[in-house]
Amino acid sequence: MNDFLSTSLQILKPLLLHGFPNTFLLSVVPLFFSLILGIIGGVLGNSKISVLRVIAKIYVYLFRNIPFLIFVYVAYYGFPYLGVNIPPLTTAVVALAINHGSYMTEIMRGGLNTIRREQIEASASIGLNIFQQYSLVIIPQTIMEVAPSIVGQTILLVKDTSIISVIGISELTRIGRQITMLTNSPFLVFFYVAVFYYVLCFLFQMLSNWSEAKVKKYIG
Template identity: 35%
Template sequence: MYNFNFQPVFENLDLLGYGALLTIRMSLIAMVLGLIVSMLGAVAKTSGIRPLRWLVDVYVEVIRNTPFLIQIFFIFFGLPAVGISMSPDTAAIVALVINVGAYGTEIIRAGIESIPGGQIEAGKALGLSPVQIFRYVVVKPALRNIYPSLTSQFIYLMLTSSVVSVISANDLASAGADLNARTFASFEIYLVLTVMYFLLALGFSTLFAAIRRNFFSYPASR
C-alpha cells in the first residue's frame, strides 16, 4: 500500500508557484516573438520572391520534421562550437520561438491565402496602398479565420516548454524536478504538476477566448 504524502509539496508551493510564473513569462515572450516570426514567414511565403520563399520553405520543413528536443540541444550544446553561447533561459526562448514560428508560418499562410482575391481588388479600387490593403483587408480577416488554430498552437507551445528543463532552464518542470530530487515524493509532485499545467492551459484558453470576443467577433446584427 502506498502512503500518500503531500506535505513536501505543500511546504514548497512557493517554489512551484515561482516556477509557474517563469513558465508563463517564457511562454508569453515566445508567443509574441513567435507570432512576429510567423507573420514575416507567411508574408515571405506568399510573396513573389522565389529565393525568399525557398528559404522559408527550408526553415519550415526542417523545424516541422525534427524533434523539439533535438532542436533545443542543438541550440544550447551545438551552437557554442561555432562561438554562439546562450544561457539556458535564452536558449529555451530561442528554441521555442523558432519552433512555433515554423508552425505559425504555415497557419498564417493558410489564413492569408483564404482571403478572396475580390476583396484585395476592392481595396485597390478604393485607392488603398499595398500596406493598407495588407493591414485592413488581409491581416485581420486572416487572423480571424486562423485564430483558433493559432491559439491552439500557442497553448501547445506552453505545454512543450516543459522540455526546456533538460537544459536546466528555469520553469515549472524544472522546479518540480528540483523538488523531486530533494524529497523523492515523485507521485505527489508530478500529480500536482499535472494539475498546474492543466490550469495554465485552461487560463491561456480563457485569455485567448476573451481576446477573440473583443477583437475578432463580428458585430451583432440589428
C-alpha cells in the first residue's frame, strides 16, 4: 500500500504541476483561434462571391484530409525550412488552430444556414451595417445553434494535444512517458494521464452547459 501511494505521488506531482497546465494552455489558446478561423471560414463559405466560397472549401478540404500527426511534422519542420524560426509551443498552437479551424469552419457554415432571412433583413432595416449585422445578430445566434458541435470539436482538440508530444512539448502524454521510464509503472502512469484528460474534457463540457443555460435564460 505504501509503495502504491509513493508511486502515485511520484506520478501525480509532475502531471499536476506541469502536464495538466501545459495541456490546458494547448487547449484554450488554439480553441480561441480555431473558433475565429471557423467564423471567418463559415462566413466566406456562405458568401455570394464564388471566389470566397472556393477559398473556404480549399481550406476545409486540405486540412480535414491531412492526418493531424503529419501536419504537425510538416509545421514543425516546415517553418525552419522556410527560414521562420518559432518555438515548438507556438508551432503547436498554430497547428492545432489551423487544423481544428477547418472543422469549425464547416460547423459555422452549417449554423449560418439556420439563421432566418427575416432576422438579417430586420437587422439591416434598423440601420446596422454588414459588420454589425454579423457581430451583433448573426454570429451570436449561430454560435448558440451550433454550441453542441463546438463542444464536441473542443473535446477532440483536447485529445489531439496528446499528439503534440512528438515535437517535444511537455504536456500530459510526454510527461507520462517520461514518468514511465522512472517508475516502470506504465499502467498506473497512463491511468492517471487518462483521468487528467477526462477531467479536462469534463470541465469544458460543464462550462459549455453552464454558458448555454445562461444565454438561453437571458434570451428567454
